[in-house]
Amino acid sequence: MPARVEKTISIGTLSDRTGVAVSALRYYETQNLLFPERNSGGQRRFLRADIRRVSFILIAQTFGFSIAQIKEQLDRLPQGRTPTKRDWSRISTHFKSHLDEKIAALESMRDKLDGCIGCGCLSLQSCALYNPADKAATKGTGPRYLMGDRSQDI
Amino acid sequence: MPARVEKTISIGTLSDRTGVAVSALRYYETQNLLFPERNSGGQRRFLRADIRRVSFILIAQTFGFSIAQIKEQLDRLPQGRTPTKRDWSRISTHFKSHLDEKIAALESMRDKLDGCIGCGCLSLQSCALYNPADKAATKGTGPRYLMGDRSQDI
DNA sequence: CCTTGACCTCAAGTTAGGTTGAGCTCGTAG
């Protein structure tokens, strides 16, 4: 007889199935990415659909999205029923556009760098790299603005 | 008479000229990105060439490089003399290749996502997104690996 | 000379995304 298929899974099983540490899964719950129920003993019980949900989190992270951004995407999934492939497909499309933006921003920077390599400026006020608009492509706190040399410097 | 041009500049001046906070400049020194001398009173004295150096740090950060990676690049600059445009140009070329790699990795992921959108899988073992090799494109700790559903799941 | 703003050091705080450890409870195999 095959082991019977449980309706819900434990945190350990979800960890095994996704490769995500138990501590990370609990952390995701605190960040409202997962909403496990509890059994009578207070232990978390996840749905099988949560395996896909966690996989989405993993993939989105490899694409450079923050937990907060991933939560926004997951919030678009239907409440109260297991998401269908169509639902997942819809939000994949949504984050593909973010990805396209990121790539475009990086390419724009690369092109500017191409232009700058020849002159070796890298810090001149007139340098194309002096463009705060592109900063959106990066994450983290980062620098606030750039300012270059004036004529007599260096 | 024009104000005389000082040979070295104070940390406040460097901060004004680059837009980088004084505290950040001191931090960069602890990370060995800057090597100011000290005057008799113990105050830091930077070279004008450090304006360009700091600008390089800012630009490299917008490209997503870490302080450690930026230090590696700066270490390639000649010791003992003010870097020339040629020197800067050389290291710009060097980091352009890193940038190209990043873009290529992101594009590769986007292409896989394109393939996945139709099926809505996003977590299947056979999914092209299940590819640890692409992780190199991301930074931070991130997930360790992906594992998807098996047939009867969900 | 005195004031004031710019500098100094060192320690601690911040955010993101978790991990680790202590101390205790659950639940299942034998």
Add this chain to the structure above:
DNA sequence: CTACGAGCTCAACCTAACTTGAGGTCAAGG
């Protein structure tokens, strides 16, 4: 029934890249 692995909570710790604060010094103008 009892052991013991799996779970639980809560607090503390970790890295990166800085910022903030406390408490003290330097230097230039009046």
